[in-house]
Amino acid sequence: MRRLSAALAVAAVALAAGCGSGGGDAASGQNGQDGQPVKLRFLSLAWQKESIEANKQIVAEWNTANPKIQVEYVQGSWDNVNDQLVTSFEAGDPPDVIHDDSPALSSFASRGFLLDLTGKVPAELKSDIPQAAWDTVTFSGGRSGQGVYGVPFLQESQVLIANKKLLDGAGVRVPTPGSPWTWDEFADVAKKLTKKGAYGVAWPMKSPVNKMLNLALNFGGTFFDTQDGKTTVKVGPQEREVLQRVHDQLYADKSADPSALGMGTADPLPGFFAGKYAILPAGVYLRQQVAEQAPSGFEWVTLPPLKGVTSQQGAVSQTLSVAADSEHPDEALKFIAFFLNGPNQAKLAKGDWLLPTSTTAAKDPALTTEDNGWDVATASAKDLVVAPFLKVNGYDEWKSKVATPAMQEYFADKISLDELATRLVEEGNKVLERYTR
Numbered sequence: 285m286r287r288l289s290a291a292l293a294v295a296a297v298a299l300a301a302g303c304g305s306g307g308g309d310a311a312s313g314q315n316g317q318d319g320q321p322v323k324l325r326f327l328s329l330a331w332q333k334e335s336i337e338a339n340k341q342i343v344a345e346w347n348t349a350n351p352k353i354q355v356e357y358v359q360g361s362w363d364n365v366n367d368q369l370v371t372s373f374e375a376g377d378p379p380d381v382i383h384d385d386s387p388a389l390s391s392f393a394s395r396g397f398l399l400d401l402t403g404k405v406p407a408e409l410k411s412d413i414p415q416a417a418w419d420t421v422t423f424s425g426g427r428s429g430q431g432v433y434g435v436p437f438l439q440e441s442q443v444l445i446a447n448k449k450l451l452d453g454a455g456v457r458v459p460t461p462g463s464p465w466t467w468d469e470f471a472d473v474a475k476k477l478t479k480k481g482a483y484g485v486a487w488p489m490k491s492p493v494n495k496m497l498n499l500a501l502n503f504g505g506t507f508f509d510t511q512d513g514k515t516t517v518k519v520g521p522q523e524r525e526v527l528q529r530v531h532d533q534l535y536a537d538k539s540a541d542p543s544a545l546g547m548g549t550a551d552p553l554p555g556f557f558a559g560k561y562a563i564l565p566a567g568v569y570l571r572q573q574v575a576e577q578a579p580s581g582f583e584w585v586t587l588p589p590l591k592g593v594t595s596q597q598g599a600v601s602q603t604l605s606v607a608a609d610s611e612h613p614d615e616a617l618k619f620i621a622f623f624l625n626g627p628n629q630a631k632l633a634k635g636d637w638l639l640p641t642s643t644t645a646a647k648d649p650a651l652t653t654e655d656n657g658w659d660v661a662t663a664s665a666k667d668l669v670v671a672p673f674l675k676v677n678g679y680d681e682w683k684s685k686v687a688t689p690a691m692q693e694y695f696a697d698k699i700s701l702d703e704l705a706t707r708l709v710e711e712g713n714k715v716l717e718r719y720t721r
Contacts, residue, residue, distance in 0.1 A: 321354045322612050324619060327369075327379040329360045329602075332572075335635035342628050346619060353615045355381075373397040378607040380616045386420040386436065386600045386674060393423050393433040399606040399613055400431030406621045409435065417641040419670040420601040434603030437624045438638040440567045441597055441664040442499060443657075444470075444587035445574055450477055450562040451585070461663035464588040464595060467502070467529055474539035477562040484539040486561040487530055488547035492691045493683045495565075497673055498599070499526045502592030506672040507708075514720050515676050517712035519705035525592060527694065528701055535697055545695050557582055568661040572637040575656050586657025589664050597664075598671030601641065639665040678719035686711045 330339045336359070343357045358379055360368070366388055372378040373392070382398075392398050410418075413436060421434040444465075451458060454476045459465045465473065474484030489495075497507055505523035508515050533540035541561060544552050550573050555561050557579055564570070574584055589595055604624065606616045622628070626644025633640040634650050639662060645651065651662045673679045687708060694704040 321352050322615050324355045324616055325358055325379040326355050326381040327358045327360045327383055329362050329383045338631040338635040342623055346622055355619055376609055380607055380610040382605045385602050389433045390423045397608055398433045399608045402431045404617055409621045412644050413641045416669045417601055421603055434605040435620055435624055436601030436603050436641045437629055438602040439599045439668055440638055441668055443568055443589055445564045445566055446585050446587055447562045448583035448585045459587050461588045464591045466591050470590055475537050478539040483541040483561050485563045486541050486544035486552040488549055488552055489545045489695050490548045493687045498597050501596040501598050504593055508672055508676050515716050517709045519708050569637045571656050586660045588660050595667040596669050597667055599668035600671055600674055678716045682712045682715045
C-alpha cells in the first residue's frame with residue numbers, strides 16, 4: 285500500500301499512553317473496574333480529510349450505541365507508525381485496535397505482538413470478505429503458528445486513467461470490466477495516441493517494484509519460489525513479460541515518455557491535464573487527485589486493469605488487528621466487526637478512494653456509480669489475489685537494495701533484461717539467504 289505523508293502530528297506518547305482500563309468481564313462486555321466502561325484505544329492511520337471524518341463518525345456511532353465499551357480514537361500517521369508500535373509493544377502498552385497494512389503484520393505476528401484471530405472473527409464479517417483478502421493477513425511464525433493476524437478491509441488495484449477526448453479522437457475501443465484491453469491492444473492504442481509532442485502513456489517509475497510485481501501476475505509471474513521453507517528469486521519468461529512490454533513502449537514503440545520514469549505516481553498529472561500523456565497506469569486512489577485537480581471541462585475516464593493470460597493482480601490490504609497484550613480482546617473484536625461491516629466499509633473506501641474487501645460494501649451505490657469511475661474501480665477488486673512477495677521474509681531489503689535500483693536502470697535502458705534478471709536473482713538470493721538461516 286502507498287505510504288503517503290499526511291500533515292498529521294503524532295507523538296509516540298499517544299501510543300504509549302495505555303490501551304485499556306483493566307478488570308471487567310471481557311466475554312460479556314460488562315463494565316470495567318469500579319463500574320466504569322471498558323475503554324479501548326483505536327489507532328487509526330486515516331489521513332485524508334474524508335477518511336478521517338468517516339473514521340471518527342463510525343467511532344462516535346459505536347460509542348453512542350455501546351455505553352459499556354467506549355473507544356478512544358487515536359490519530360496516527362503512516363510515516364512513523366511501525367517504529368512507534370514497536371516501542372509501545374515492547375513497553376507492553378499498545379493500542380487495543382491497530383490500523384496498519386498487511387506487509388507489517390508478519391514481523392509483528394512473528395514477535396508475538398498481535399492476537400491470532402483464527403476462529404475469533406464473527407461469522408458475518410468472516411464470510412463477507414473473500415478468502416483472497418484473508419490470505420493477505422495469514423502468516424506463519426506467531427505464538428500459535430500460522431494464523432490470521434488482522435482483518436483486511438481496503439485494497440488497491442492498478443487501473444488506467446485516460447483522457448477521454450484523446451481516446452474518442454483516436455477512435456479506439458473503450459474497454460469495459462467485462463472486456464478489458466489486452467496488453468497487445470494497450471500497446472497498439474498507446475502508439476495511436478502518440479503524436480508530435482504527446483505520448484500515449486506515462487510510466488512513473490520512481491518506485492517500480494511493487495507495481496511491476498503486482499502486474500506480473502497478469503502472465504503468471506511470481507518472482508519468488510519457496511521450497512522446503514527456503515525462498516529464492518526467479519525471473520523466467522512469465523516474470524519478464526510485463527517488464528519487456530513496458531520497456532518496448534519506452535524504446536521500441538516510443539509511445540511512453542522516458543522523462544516520466546523518475547516521477548512518483550501523481551507527478552505526471554500536470555502533463556496529463558495538458559495533453560502530454562493520454563493514459564496513466566496508476567492505483568485506483570489517483571482518481572481522487574484527478575477529480576480534484578483536473579481543469580474545468582477536462583474529461584477523463586477510468587479504464588479497467590489490463591489482461592494478459594489472466595487479469596489477476598497482486599494486492600496487499602489495509603488491516604485492523606488486536607494487540608496480543610490487549611486486556612479486552614473480545615470487546616476489541618466486537619468493535620472491529622462493527623467498524624468493518626458492509627455500510628461502514630463503503631464509507632471508508634469512499635473516503636480513501638480505495639476498494640473495500642467487503643462484498644456487501646462493493647454493492648453500495650456510492651461505489652458502483654459511474655461518477656469518477658467508481659463502477660470500474662470497484663469491479664477490478666474481483667481480480668485481486670495475495671501479492672506473492674507478501675509472504676517473503678527479506679522482501680523489503682531485496683526491494684530496496686536490489687530490485688529498485690536494478691529496475692530503474694533497466695527502464696532507463698542502461699542494462700538489458702538479461703542483466704536485470706541476473707541481478708534480481710543472484711544479488712537477491714544473497715539477501716534472502718540471510719533470512720532463512
